[in-house]
Amino acid sequence: MIARGTWSFCTDRPLVVSFELTHSCTADCQHCDKGGIKPEPAGLLRASDYRRLRMELKPMVVQLSGGEPLLRKDLEAIVRAMKEPSGLPYTILVTNGRLFTEEKYLALRKLGVNQFSISLDFPDERHDAFRRSPGLYAHLAELVPTLARHGYDDVALNTAVTRENLPALLEIYKRSSEWGVNISYSAYTPLRTGSMDHYISSVEDLDLLRCTLDELLALKARNGRIANSPWTLSGIHEFFLKGTVPGCKAGRRFMVVTPTGGLRACSMFEQTYSSPKEILEKWVPANTCGGCYVSIRSYLDASYWTLLKDNVASRVFARNGHANPC
Numbered sequence: 001m002i003a004r005g006t007w008s009f010c011t012d013r014p015l016v017v018s019f020e021l022t023h024s025c026t027a028d029c030q031h032c033d034k035g036g037i038k039p040e041p042a043g044l045l046r047a048s049d050y051r052r053l054r055m056e057l058k059p060m061v062v063q064l065s066g067g068e069p070l071l072r073k074d075l076e077a078i079v080r081a082m083k084e085p086s087g088l089p090y091t092i093l094v095t096n097g098r099l100f101t102e103e104k105y106l107a108l109r110k111l112g113v114n115q116f117s118i119s120l121d122f123p124d125e126r127h128d129a130f131r132r133s134p135g136l137y138a139h140l141a142e143l144v145p146t147l148a149r150h151g152y153d154d155v156a157l158n159t160a161v162t163r164e165n166l167p168a169l170l171e172i173y174k175r176s177s178e179w180g181v182n183i184s185y186s187a188y189t190p191l192r193t194g195s196m197d198h199y200i201s202s203v204e205d206l207d208l209l210r211c212t213l214d215e216l217l218a219l220k221a222r223n224g225r226i227a228n229s230p231w232t233l234s235g236i237h238e239f240f241l242k243g244t245v246p247g248c249k250a251g252r253r254f255m256v257v258t259p260t261g262g263l264r265a266c267s268m269f270e271q272t273y274s275s276p277k278e279i280l281e282k283w284v285p286a287n288t289c290g291g292c293y294v295s296i297r298s299y300l301d302a303s304y305w306t307l308l309k310d311n312v313a314s315r316v317f318a319r320n321g322h323a324n325p326c
Contacts (some may be wrong), residue, residue: 002312004060004088012280014055016254017089018049018063018267018296019050021078023259025068026098028132029121031162033192034067034134043260047072047074051081053257054089057276061247062089063296064113066194067259076111090114094158097140104183105147109154117184118144120157121165123175130164141179147182156227158295161236162198163188166205169212177225184214184227186234189292191268200240210237232298251287268292 006051022044045053053155054062062082068074092115093108117141121130127137147155157176160301161169171186176183188198200209217233220226226233239245251265255276256263260274263282268291273279 002241004058007027012252013059014057014059014251014253014255014276015300016253016296016323017053017059017083017257018058018064018065019053019082019257019282020065020067020259021045021069021072021075022067024068024071026071026133027068027096027136028128029096029186030132031160031193031198037071037294038067040265045259045261047077047081047256049261050078050081054082054084055141055262057255059089062091063094065094068096068099069093070095070104076107079108079111079113087112090252094118095119096131096136097143098136100143101148102143104261105155105293106150109152114154116147116155120159120175120183123171126165129303143181144181146309152183155294158182158184160186160188161209161240163200163205164198166200166208166212170215173219173226182225182227184295185236186295186298187239187293189294192292198240198267201243206241209240210223213237226304235298239293245293246288246289246290248289248292248298250297250314251276251283254296255279266292270289284322 005031022040023034024038024040025032025034026034032208042218043226064075064078072078079091084091091109091113094117097118097179097296100116100118103132108116118141118180121127124138128134129142144155144157157179159172165172173183188200190196190199200206212278213233213236217230220230220233236243248266256264256267258272261274263274263279264272265279268289271283272326273282285308
């Protein structure tokens with residue numbers, strides 16, 4: 001991974017490519033623009049297309065996302081197409097968990113999925129209301145500990161920090177510990193929905209966020225179960241405080257492939273390009289956006305040496321039984 005990442009860094013290739021396998025979803029989350037089941041578009045990519053794109057883009061890390069990627073009936077074929085004989089790219093499946101089962105987990109990890117990222121917005125049934133998906137929390141409360149008991153340590157929860165779940169962030173961390181899995185935090189952005197309802201802006205909420213992040217940083221230092229580096233975790237407060245984080249590396253460090261094969265610098269914008277070169281020439285020089293601090297960006301805005309240090313640290317955690325995502 002370090003060798004591939006260094007090569008990508010030096011040649012302006014994306015370190016991470018997020019493949020949106022579908023824009024349909026079993027949930028209809030309040031903080032997302034991709035809710036509900038939608039007809040699949042003409043020209044939907046198939047496994048052979050994903051193999052070709054993987055060979056062309058040569059990413060260090062691949063995200064299989066959506067919508068809900070488990071809606072794809074050919075998901076196993078797509079995973080096979082994504083993997084090189086070397087085991088690269090490091091492959092992350094991002095899911096809300098509604099369609100996830102123990103059997104699917106075992107089958108997909110055998111095919112080469114390295115990490116399973118499951119969204120959790122609240123530590124109880126409030127999660128169902130926020131995702132407009134009744135019974136989802138109960139399903140996760142049974143499923144996640146079952147997966148963790150296999151001992152592969154490749155399941156992580158992902159929590160998008162919003163005004164609503166701010167008071168529950170420590171409780172969500174506690175739930176991840178009880179379930180025996182890692183957790184990663186990212187920041188809500190209004191770029192998807194155009195709504196500031198979930199944004200953290202009041203003085204009182206910002207103070208609570210700062211104190212909560214300090215507690216999470218202390219917990220990370222003690223047990224390593226929080227996947228965010230201190231650099232990225234601290235940046236969440238800065239994003240909400242200033243309303244922007246400059247220096248976005250979209251199109252250079254990471255990019256997105258739509259379900260029909262369009263290339264985008266960022267999932268928040270609909271401009272589609274024909275090649276990474278076109279993104280570098282047209283998007284990157286004009287990009288002044290600082291309107292998000294979601295995981296795919298916050299992990300990759302760091303300098304090369306910070307990324308290298310985090311990657312080496314993740315190898316150490318993995319050897320000690322505490323795996324960290326890239």
